[in-house]
Amino acid sequence: MNCSYFKRLRQKSTxxxxxxxxxxxxxxxxxxxxxxxxxxxxxxxxxxxxxSKPNVADNRRSHLRVIExxxxxxxxxxxxxxxDSFRPHSNPNESSIAVLFGxxxxxxxxxxxxxxxxxxxxxxxxxxxxxxxMHTLAIRNGFLSNVYVGSSLxxxxxxxxAIDNAYKVFDEMPTRNVVSWTAIINGFAQEYQxxxxxxxxxxxxxxxxxxxxxxxxxxxxxxxxxxxxxQGRTVHCQxxxxxxxxxxxxxxxxxxxxxxxxxxxxxxxxxRSIDNKDLVSWNSMITGYAxxxxxxxxxxxxxxxxxxxxxxxxITFLGILxxxxxxxxxxxxxxxxxxxxxYGLKPELDHYSCIVDLFGRAGMLExxxxxxxxxxxxxxxxxxxxxxxxxxxxxxxxxxxxxxxxRLVLEPSCAATHLQLANxxxxxxxxxxxxxxxKLMKVxxxxxxxxxxxxxxxxxxxxxxxxxxxNSSFTEILDTVDSLVDHMRDLSHLQIVSFEETD
Numbered sequence: 001m002n003c004s005y006f007k008r009l010r011q012k013s014t015x016x017x018x019x020x021x022x023x024x025x026x027x028x029x030x031x032x033x034x035x036x037x038x039x040x041x042x043x044x045x046x047x048x049x050x051x052s053k054p055n056v057a058d059n060r061r062s063h064l065r066v067i068e069x070x071x072x073x074x075x076x077x078x079x080x081x082x083x084d085s086f087r088p089h090s091n092p093n094e095s096s097i098a099v100l101f102g103x104x105x106x107x108x109x110x111x112x113x114x115x116x117x118x119x120x121x122x123x124x125x126x127x128x129x130x131x132x133x134m135h136t137l138a139i140r141n142g143f144l145s146n147v148y149v150g151s152s153l154x155x156x157x158x159x160x161x162a163i164d165n166a167y168k169v170f171d172e173m174p175t176r177n178v179v180s181w182t183a184i185i186n187g188f189a190q191e192y193q194x195x196x197x198x199x200x201x202x203x204x205x206x207x208x209x210x211x212x213x214x215x216x217x218x219x220x221x222x223x224x225x226x227x228x229x230x231q232g233r234t235v236h237c238q239x240x241x242x243x244x245x246x247x248x249x250x251x252x253x254x255x256x257x258x259x260x261x262x263x264x265x266x267x268x269x270x271x272r273s274i275d276n277k278d279l280v281s282w283n284s285m286i287t288g289y290a291x292x293x294x295x296x297x298x299x300x301x302x303x304x305x306x307x308x309x310x311x312x313x314x315i316t317f318l319g320i321l322x323x324x325x326x327x328x329x330x331x332x333x334x335x336x337x338x339x340x341x342x343y344g345l346k347p348e349l350d351h352y353s354c355i356v357d358l359f360g361r362a363g364m365l366e367x368x369x370x371x372x373x374x375x376x377x378x379x380x381x382x383x384x385x386x387x388x389x390x391x392x393x394x395x396x397x398x399x400x401x402x403x404x405x406x407r408l409v410l411e412p413s414c415a416a417t418h419l420q421l422a423n424x425x426x427x428x429x430x431x432x433x434x435x436x437x438x439k440l441m442k443v444x445x446x447x448x449x450x451x452x453x454x455x456x457x458x459x460x461x462x463x464x465x466x467x468x469x470x471n472s473s474f475t476e477i478l479d480t481v482d483s484l485v486d487h488m489r490d491l492s493h494l495q496i497v498s499f500e501e502t503d
Contacts, residue, residue, distance in 0.1 A: 110137065110141055112143050112146045112148065112149050113148070115134060115137065115138060115141075115143060115149055115152075116146075116148045116149050116151075116152040117152075118130075118134055119131060119134050119135075119149070119152035119153060119155070119156045120152055120155065120156070122134060122156055123152075123155050123156040123157075123158070123159035123160065124159065126159065126160055128160055131156045131157075131160065134153075134156075135153060135156075138153070144173075145174055145175065147173070147175050147176065147177050147179070147180055148179065150169060150170070150173045150176075150180060151177075151179045151180045151183045152183075153166075153169045154166045154169050154170050154180065154183040154184050154187060155183045155186070155187070157169065157187075158183070158184075158186065158187030158190060159190075163187050163188060163190075163191050163193075166183075166184060166187045167184060167187075170183070170184040177209070178204075178209050178210065178211065178212055178215070181200065181201075181204045181209060181211070181215070182211070182212060182214050182215045182218065184200060185197050185200050185201060185204075185215055185218050185219070186214070186215075186218035188200065188222070189218040189219060189221050189222035189225075190221075190222075192222050192225040192226045193222070194219075194222040194223055194226055194228055194231050197218070197219055197222050198219075198231065198234070201215070201219070201238075210242070211238075211242060213244045213247050213249065213250055216235060216238065216239045216242070216244055216250055216253075217249060217250060217253050219235040219238075220232065220235055220250075220253040220254060220256075220257045221253065223235060223257050223261070224253070224256050224257045224260045224261075225260075227260060227261050227262075227454075227456070228261070228456055229258075229261035229262065229263060229456060230456055232254075232257045232258070232261055235257075236254060236257075239254075248274065248276065248277075248278055248280075248281070249280075251270055251271075251273075251274050251281070252278075252280045252281050252284050254267070254270050255267045255270050255271055255281065255284040255285055255288065256284045256287075256288070258270070258288075259284070259285075259287070259288025259289075259291055259292070260288075260291065262292075264288055264289070264292055264294070267284075267285065267288050268285065271284075271285045277310075279310060279311075279312075279313060279316070282301070282305045282310055282312075282316065283313070283315045283316050283319060285301060286298050286301050286302055286305075286316060286319040286320060286323075287315070287318075287319040287322070289301065289319075289323060290319045290320070290322040290323040290326065291322075293323070293326040293327060294323070295323040295324060295326060295327035295329060298319065298320055298323035299320065299323065299332070302316070302320050311343060312343060313343075313345070314340075314345055314348060314351070317336060317337075317340050317345065317347075317351060318350050318351060318354065320336050321333055321336060321337060321351060321354035321355070321358070322354055324336065324354075324358060325354050325355075325357045325358040325361060328358075328361055328362050329358075330358055330359070330362050330364070333354070333355065333358045334355070337351065337354075337355055349377065349379070349380050349382070349383065352371075352372075352375055352377070352379070352383060353380075353382055353383045353386055355368075355371060356368045356371060356372060356383055356386050356387055356390075357386040357389075357390065359371060359390075360386060360387055360389070360390025360391070360393070360394075361390060361393070363390075363394050365387070365390060365391055365394060365396050365399045366399075368387055368390065369387065369399060369402070372384075372387070379406075380410060381407050381410040381411040381414070384403045384404075384406045384407035384410070385403075385407055385417070387399065387400075387403040388400055388403040388404050388407060388417070388420065391403060392420070392424075397424050397427055397428050400420075400424050401421065401424050401425065404417055404420055404421035404424060405421065408421065413444065413446065414446075415441065415446035415447055415448045415449075416448050418437055418438075418440065418441045418446055419441070419448055421437050422434045422437040422438050422441075425437065450465045450468070451465070452464060452465040464477075
């Protein structure tokens with residue numbers, strides 16, 4: 001495979017973008033100084049945006065109070081303790097939020113660039129209440145027609161998990177530029193809605209706007225998250241056509257995408273074609289090898305990296321430790337874990353989790369348990385979950401019970417752990433304990449989510465859930481699965497853990 005392959009690809013015809021929801025009158029008369037009544041109505045339209053989803057409905061009353069207080073009193077409500085926290089210790093100057101609130105407090109004019117910067121900070125820190133007031137402040141000052149303020153609002157709502165709200169702001173912008181389009185594309189990419197990303201991209205190109213490198217990086221992150229190789233190839237073709245394929249961050253994103261989508265060969269081709277590799281390039285390729293259990297190639301690349309005097313970081317070691325645990329290389333994994341100190345790196349929870357999983361997969365459950373007890377930092381739920389999985393794999397019920405109970409302390413609402421613990425108790429005849437756990441699940445209203453898998457066929461992604469009969473080819477699929485199970489049983493590849501019960 002080489003880049004000429006992608007150059008020969010042809011962009012497919014553009015499908016129609018699906019009809020969006022009816023737009024709010026958010027920007028209506030935004031350039032006219034509003035009266036108190038009109039401003040209050042617009043403020044409530046902001047509320048309709050931020051509280052239209054069930055998961056934020058509980059905050060509707062408090063958000064309404066924030067908006068009405070601001071519109072009626074023209075005062076921003078922001079705790080003084082949080083206000084002070086935005087004065088960077090390393091810089092005597094106040095942050096954009098502190099400057100904005102300070103200028104508003106003293107009745108001074110507000111610059112759109114300061115408002116845009118403050119919105120960006122609100123999005124990064126997930127400061128929903130402050131961001132809502134920024135939105136209202138933009139309405140009051142007539143800044144919604146400013147393309148950069150609008151783009152910052154899109155990014156703010158996207159980062160706060162309100163992509164529908166972000167699209168409403170985008171849809172009602174009177175003027176859009178490449179920053180606006182990239183912001184909304186990135187928002188849908190964060191939700192892994194690759195089809196909508198592509199449709200937005202095509203709408204953007206129809207307007208003769210040229211995408212930038214960040215537009216394609218957003219695309220590729222969506223492809224990586226969904227494992228859509230076909231769509232990823234299309235995006236790769238677009239980067240070549242736009243001349244961005246030689247940009248280092250685009251190349252790194254392509255390496256990650258191809259590795260995640262199962263095409264290690266293409267990822268390696270791109271990696272070798274980079275003239276000035278940075279640390280992210282090496283980490284992406286090592287992590288890709290780790291993902292596919294190619295431990296020897298990962299180790300070889302890691303050693304090559306050190307020979308070229310590239311200093312590894314915590315992500316590098318996470319990738320190499322992941323390779324070792326997949327392959328069961330206990331001695332090598334210990335060696336690399338201990339060598340982190342040579343580079344001035346302190347292991348984090350993810351590194352400790354790799355070692356616990358490494359011991360567990362090798363059947364060294366007591367060593368894994370002792371390792372957890374001697375850790376200098378408190379274990380998290382993921383680490384206990386790793387030990388739980390290993391104990392189930394090797395049939396060590398008591399270690400599994402201990403791991404499950406410790407995990408429930410950290411994640412008391414995890415239905416899967418409750419079910420696993422009940423099954424573990426039942427496997428050793430502790431029926432009262434098993435019944436107690438199941439009763440607790442019922443009292444808490446906990447239910448396990450059905451498992452799902454997906455497959456990509458002709459650039460389309462098809463998802464399957466357990467006991468899902470909605471697919472028109474369900475009968476044929478079930479017959480094929482039964483045939484595969486019989487084949488596995490005949491070859492003695494079907495293993496069943498005695499105390500694992502499906503529910």
